[in-house]
Amino acid sequence: MKKLNNKNNIIKFILYLLFITLINxxxxxxxxxxxxxxxxxxxxxxxxxLLKDNTYKEYNDGLIEQIKYLINNVYYYDVPESIxxxxxxxxIMKNIRDPYTQYYTGEEFKKLQEGINNVFSGIxxxxxxxxxxxxxxxxxxxxxxxxxxxxxGDIVIQLNREEIKDLxxxxxxxxxxxxxxxxxxxxxxxxxxxxxFILQRRxxxxxxxxxxxxxxxxxxxxxxxxxxKTPELFKKKIENLLNSNxxxxxxxxxxxxxxxxxxxxxxxxxxxxxKTATIMKDKKGDEILYRGSxxxxxxxxxxxxxxxxxxxxxxxxxxxxxxxxxxxFIIGNKTYGKGVQQTSFILADESFLKLxxxxxxxxxxxxxxxxxxxxxxxxxxxxPLKVAELLFSGGKHREYNSQLVKLSVDGKxxxxxxxxGKDRNYRSAFKYIIESSDGxxxxxxxxxxxxxxxxxxxxxxxxxxNLKTMDSLTxxxxxxxxxxxxNKDIRPRTANELNVKLVEETFFQEVQLEYTxxxxxxxxxxxxxxxxxxxxxxxLVEGIESIDGMPLKNGSIARIYVY
Numbered sequence: 013m014k015k016l017n018n019k020n021n022i023i024k025f026i027l028y029l030l031f032i033t034l035i036n037x038x039x040x041x042x043x044x045x046x047x048x049x050x051x052x053x054x055x056x057x058x059x060x061x062l063l064k065d066n067t068y069k070e071y072n073d074g075l076i077e078q079i080k081y082l083i084n085n086v087y088y089y090d091v092p093e094s095i096x097x098x099x100x101x102x103x104i105m106k107n108i109r110d111p112y113t114q115y116y117t118g119e120e121f122k123k124l125q126e127g128i129n130n131v132f133s134g135i136x137x138x139x140x141x142x143x144x145x146x147x148x149x150x151x152x153x154x155x156x157x158x159x160x161x162x163x164x165g166d167i168v169i170q171l172n173r174e175e176i177k178d179l180x181x182x183x184x185x186x187x188x189x190x191x192x193x194x195x196x197x198x199x200x201x202x203x204x205x206x207x208x209f210i211l212q213r214r215x216x217x218x219x220x221x222x223x224x225x226x227x228x229x230x231x232x233x234x235x236x237x238x239x240x241k242t243p244e245l246f247k248k249k250i251e252n253l254l255n256s257n258x259x260x261x262x263x264x265x266x267x268x269x270x271x272x273x274x275x276x277x278x279x280x281x282x283x284x285x286x287k288t289a290t291i292m293k294d295k296k297g298d299e300i301l302y303r304g305s306x307x308x309x310x311x312x313x314x315x316x317x318x319x320x321x322x323x324x325x326x327x328x329x330x331x332x333x334x335x336x337x338x339x340x341f342i343i344g345n346k347t348y349g350k351g352v353q354q355t356s357f358i359l360a361d362e363s364f365l366k367l368x369x370x371x372x373x374x375x376x377x378x379x380x381x382x383x384x385x386x387x388x389x390x391x392x393x394x395x396p397l398k399v400a401e402l403l404f405s406g407g408k409h410r411e412y413n414s415q416l417v418k419l420s421v422d423g424k425x426x427x428x429x430x431x432x433g434k435d436r437n438y439r440s441a442f443k444y445i446i447e448s449s450d451g452x453x454x455x456x457x458x459x460x461x462x463x464x465x466x467x468x469x470x471x472x473x474x475x476x477x478n479l480k481t482m483d484s485l486t487x488x489x490x491x492x493x494x495x496x497x498x499n500k501d502i503r504p505r506t507a508n509e510l511n512v513k514l515v516e517e518t519f520f521q522e523v524q525l526e527y528t529x530x531x532x533x534x535x536x537x538x539x540x541x542x543x544x545x546x547x548x549x550x551x552l553v554e555g556i557e558s559i560d561g562m563p564l565k566n567g568s569i570a571r572i573y574v575y
Contacts, residue, residue, distance in 0.1 A: 075360050079104055079115070082357055087113070088295050088368045112354055114366045121356070121364040128271045129239035130218040134189040135196060135211045137162065144201060145169040145176045146184060152218055156211040162200065169206070170199035189213070220271075223249035227432075230404050231258035232397075235279070238271025238326045243278035250282065250309055260404040261310065264318045264397070266344065270325025273302075273353065280304035280330050283315070283339040288375040290329045292353060295369075304333065315340040316400045319387060324348035331385045332374035341403075341424055342387040344396040351381030388422040391444065394519060398441040405429035413457025419449040419467075430456065436513075436554050436567070439475050440520040446470065447519075472517060472550070479552070482570035489574050492539035494551060501532035501559040511555035512537065514572070517548040532559070543574045 076099065083104070084091055094107045101115050116124065126132060136155020139146040148166045151158045170176060171187035187196055190213045198209045220242045222234045231253035235242065253261070273290075280289040281304035292300045317340045319331055328347050334340040353370040371381055378385075391399050406416050406427025417428040433442035446454055446467050455462040485494070496512070507527045512535060514523040524540040543549065554567030 075363070076101065076104070078360055079365055082365060082367055083108070083113075086295070086355070086367065086369050088352060088370060110368055112350070112352060112366070113368050116364045116366065118362045118364070121366075128237055129241065130220050130237055132189055132216055133192040133213045134216050135198075135213060136216045137188065139168070139184075141181070142167055143177065152216050155216055156214050160209050160211055162198075162209060163202070167201040168198050169201050170197075172197050173199070219245055221245040221249050223253060225253065225256055225258065226262070226401055227405060229257070229259040229407065230401060231256070231261045232264065233261065234264040234266075235268055235327075237268060238273070238275035238279075240272065240275070242271065242275045246279050246282070247309075254309065259313070259407065261313050261315045262318065262397070262400045262404075263315065263340065265323045265327045265331060266318055266320040266396075267322045268324070268327040269322060269348075270327055270350065273326045273329060276326035276329045277302055278305050280333050281307040282310045283330075283334045284337050284375075285311075287333075287337060289333045290375065291373040291377065292370045293373070314404065316403065317342045317344075318396045318400060319344040319347050319385065320396075321345055321348055323385075324350040328380050328385050329372060332378060332380060335385060335388070336374050336376045336378070341389070341422075342385070343389040343391055343399055343403075344387050345390060345392070346386050347380075347384040349380060349382045349384035351379065351383070388424070389448070391441075393521065394441050394444045398438050399445060402428050402433055402438055402441055402445060405432045413462060414459050416457040417446075418455040418457065418462055419446065420451070421445065421449055423450065434475055434478065436552065440515070440522075443472075443475055444519050475520075476550070476552075476569050478567070479554070479569040480566045482551075482568050484571040484573065485551075486573045486575065487543070489543045489545045492542065494537040494539075494572075496535045496537065496551070496553060498533045498535075498556070498564070502529070502535070502564075503557040503559055503561060504529045506555060506557045507535045511553065513552045514539065515550050515552060516544070517550065520550070523549070543572075545574055547574050548572070549574065 079101065080095060083095060087108075087110075089110060092107050092109075095104060098104050098107055105113070105115055134155075135157045136152035137148050137157045138150040138152075139148050141147075144167050146168045148157070148162060148164055148168065150164060151162065168176065171184070176184055176187070190196070192213055192215055194213050196211055196213065198211060200207045200209060218236075220235065220237045220239045222236070224232050226232050231250075233246065233249055233253070235246065250261075277289050284304045286303045286306045288301045289304045290302050292302060315334070317331055317334060319327070319342060323331065323344075324347065328349075328351065331342060331347060335342050351372055352368050353372055354366045355369045356364050356366045359365055373379060374385070389399070403421070403426045406418075406429055415430045417430050417433065419426060419428070428442070428445070432438055433445075449467065452466055452468060453464045454467050455464050457463075487494075494514070507529055509522075509525065509527075512525070512527065514525060514537070515521060516523070523543070526538045526540060528536045528538075530536055537551075549572040551570040551572055552567065553569075556564050558564060
């Protein structure tokens, strides 16, 4: 390995450090205001003095010694003694045993930055797994897929002539993404036809923030990653939602693995102003406080955050901040627990070392690393977005109590629309909310006042009172077939998972089913798994249409006892 011109490389190294500290992959020091500017300079001064140290200047073996020097001086954890004897980058990384400390070539690091900004090369489709392959759920505007004429609902059964029904999502992604300009062959099932498309992979930039309006008055924002453009996109989405007169806001951080902490601090400002957003500690225990940027947009609107086990890093900074200051009610599942920051250093050969240098804590000092952020309301396996919609469904300006339910969750009062709660798409979430609410009682409104009900005495009939009761069945757990017969022929396409459900008694969780039509008026249902013994299920039939397109008048319910 060639020896370095120490002076030139040190200057270059420091200059790049100033830059990369501003836009560091994963977690970044960012000057949001005067206090943050001071904090940035504290950290910059720490690293600059380190790199000017005589020991650093004296290294002669280039890349390996440079990496060892950084690890010995700024690595957050204890340094293994074995590091001093290793002679390759691979051995160093193996001995460190820190999943977040990583070495990248220049090209690899560029791809990582593109990933955090949702920039990649591919055909531009969103999809989900299907029994025959994958089904297209959406397309990126202007993508190869859209240009070629692919449609939402198309089922891709082969990629480059290989069947994909048994492939993992990771392997499928390797076909869909790839080097710009390369091609991929898609065999697509569209109705009864098989259509072949040859698509060229192109550069695709997927916005890191999506938004929509739910139930007319609930603003919904999904932050997928904290990229460079995320604060700007977030601001535009919020302004558009506020101009639509939303009364509540849901911020969805599920699956958000993090990104630039500078972006997280900017967005935190919309919720907490310029209060402390996180506390950073180095290996010596020295602390630096980072604040949100001052914003005025979201001070007086009820807010729910949704998190899951893949909400990590910068997402946890934002989540812990709004939780500590009680600026949002957190629902979903506990977050991942990545509470350490990496700083990226350019090395002698233009490669990069992403090194764990700090641990971060919530504004009030709560540990995040390997612990995560617990939600105010753990929804377990229940769809948290449906829970959020219900918690906000009572509206902000209701002038009457009729058909409303009032309850408290983790000390916070919510009013729920009873009709929405009993809707077939929300029953499971509604029951979970009621049974998980504080205390023994809920209140149901009538025209003039609220009437208390003991939630433990509410039977499942309460949730199904608008359905016609059919004869009950008793079945063996191995008998997984059920036949439903109608008094007239039905439209086959309405016999689906939306209209015919088998749910268990506890929280109405659905059993996976297969459907076939026989004789025009019979639905044969087969469970894809054995039923649990000594358990009660409900067969729900709603939304079925007759062959001439007329909806059948009433939905029906049948109890099924399994032995």
